[in-house]
Structure formats: structure tokens, C-alpha cells
Amino acid sequence: MNAMTSFDQFKTVQAAQICPIHKTEMIKFGPTAQCKACAIELVKQGNIEHDAAVNEMVRKNHFAGAKLPERHAECGFKNYAVNNHGQQYAKETCLKFAKLINSGSVANLIMVGRTGTGKTHLACAIARNVLDARKFARYVTSEQMATDIADAWKKADDSEASAIYRYTEYDFLIIDEYGLHDQHEKLLQLVHKVLYARYDAKKSTMIISNWTKEQLQQSLGDRLWSRFQHDGLTLVECNWADARIGSGVGGV
Known part of the structure; x- marks a missing residue:
């Protein structure tokens, strides 16, 4: 399998599914169907959770130093x-x-x-x-x-x-x-x-x-x-x- 074939299998295509939340057509990225809006929200939520975890760790270390x-x-x-x-x-x-x-x-x-x-x-x-x-x-x-x-x-x-x-x-x-x-x-x-x-x-x-x-x-x-x-x-x-x-x- 060459690099082009490996990349092509992950091209996005329209899926025959509608997102029940946002009422928009879902797309396929590889084998998975996902709504664009849902995907963006998941990424944002992941970033928020990561930032919160980092902030909590920094706070604990800050207090421990006292x-x-x-x-x-x-x-x-x-x-x-x-x-x-x-x-x-x-x-x-x-x-x-x-x-x-x-x-x-x-x-x-x-x-x-x-x-x-x-x-x-x-x-x-x-x-x-x-x-x-x-x-x-x-x-x-x-x-x-x-x-x-x-x-x-x-x-x-x-x-x-x-x-x-x-x-x-x-x-x-x-x-x-x-x-x-x-x-x-x-x-x-x-x-x-x-x-x-x-x-x-x-x-x-x-x-x-x-x-x-x-x-x-x-x-x-x-x-x-x-x-x-x-x-x-x-x-x-x-x-x-x-x-x-x-x-x-x-x-x-």
C-alpha cells in the first residue's frame, strides 16, 4: 500500500445520515460518520477539559509550594x-x-x-x-x-x-x-x-x-x-x- 492509497482511505465523503442534534448531513472520515458541528464541539470540549486539568495541576503545585x-x-x-x-x-x-x-x-x-x-x-x-x-x-x-x-x-x-x-x-x-x-x-x-x-x-x-x-x-x-x-x-x-x-x- 503506497502513501497515496493510505491517505485516500481517510478522505471525507458525505454519509447517508443526518445528525439528530444539528439536523445536518454527516460526513465520513475513514470508517466513522460524524457531524461537523459535533466534531468541533468535541474538540473544544477536549481542549477545555485539558486546560482545566492543567490549571488544577498548576494550582495544586502552587499551593504545595506554600x-x-x-x-x-x-x-x-x-x-x-x-x-x-x-x-x-x-x-x-x-x-x-x-x-x-x-x-x-x-x-x-x-x-x-x-x-x-x-x-x-x-x-x-x-x-x-x-x-x-x-x-x-x-x-x-x-x-x-x-x-x-x-x-x-x-x-x-x-x-x-x-x-x-x-x-x-x-x-x-x-x-x-x-x-x-x-x-x-x-x-x-x-x-x-x-x-x-x-x-x-x-x-x-x-x-x-x-x-x-x-x-x-x-x-x-x-x-x-x-x-x-x-x-x-x-x-x-x-x-x-x-x-x-x-x-x-x-x-x-
Whole structure:
């Protein structure tokens, strides 16, 4: 069978059939009869499904890069339990902050207060909003970040400067558990280097701590505290009861 014969068998010819949907004559392409309009719709549908699958894969990878804690991966503003005025204020303030970041503004947020008050839940809700806007966000504890940067010293293909840059390039960085396991002088210096770098790069940062505002301010020092306020600082103090010992989702 030569090339011409192989091609000829797939020539289109009119079929003695009418498309029940479009009421037009069907054509044969090889052994198959098909309506032109149906064929076009199938191709379009295939393209739509392919694009949707690709977009979903990209979205999953985008969210995975944020490294949100598994327990808080689905935390949003809608499933944050509001049982008092403080929680209502915290939710509204964080929602406004998320919208501010998504508008392209640079701002910083500090959440302080006792454990189990929903600080991490709201932080992840902000991150999910930022990620949905196709910006880059990252969650990390203060100790994890400092340790990661310190470990770069031991790697031939890495350096402290490169590690700090990795934490600087995110549009929005959440630093959780500040003051819990990071108060060794060398670890604290590394955390502060990231904060200085993000200030210089005009990037938005969120710090979460169980300390009071005064304790956090003292640890950061006057220079960092001043820089943290420069682009606009939102402070939320969470001093209501620990919801982990009850049934409120907001304390997660």
C-alpha cells in the first residue's frame, strides 16, 4: 500500500445520515460518520477539559509550594469560628489585610496572644487568599527558617545568602512561633536577617507569636520594629480563651 492509497482511505465523503442534534448531513472520515458541528464541539470540549486539568495541576503545585501545615491546609475565613468580638475583629482585620496584599500594596501583620486562639488558622486563610490571586506565599516557623538557613553553611551548593534570598522572594511570608524555639542568639540573628532583607525588598511579612506586643517589640529591637511599621503595620492581639480545649474551630 503506497502513501497515496493510505491517505485516500481517510478522505471525507458525505454519509447517508443526518445528525439528530444539528439536523445536518454527516460526513465520513475513514470508517466513522460524524457531524461537523459535533466534531468541533468535541474538540473544544477536549481542549477545555485539558486546560482545566492543567490549571488544577498548576494550582495544586502552587499551593504545595506554600507549605501550609496539613492541619491548616483548608483553613479559610468562612470556617473560622467567631464566638466573641475579639475573634470578629481578628477575622475582619485579616480579611482586609489579604485584600490589601492582593491589591499590590506592601504591608506587615503581627498577631500576638495566647495559644489556641486561631492565629495560625487566620494566617493560613490569608495565605490561601494570596495564593488564589496567583501570588507566592510561604508558611514557616521561626525555628524552621533559621535552621534551614544555618544548614546552608554545610552544603557545597548553598550559602547563607542564597537561603535568605529564598525566603525573601515570596510575596507574602508567614513566620509562626516567633519566640518559641528561636531565641538562641545565632538563630535569632538569622531570623532578623530575613526580616531586614524582606524590608529592603518591599515584601509583606506576617509574624505570629504567643508573646505580648511588648515582648515581641523588645526582641525585634528598635531598628527592626521601626522598619516593620514603615510600610504599614497591622497588629492583632488575641487574648480570648484557648479554643483547642473546647469545640471552636477558630482556635485551631
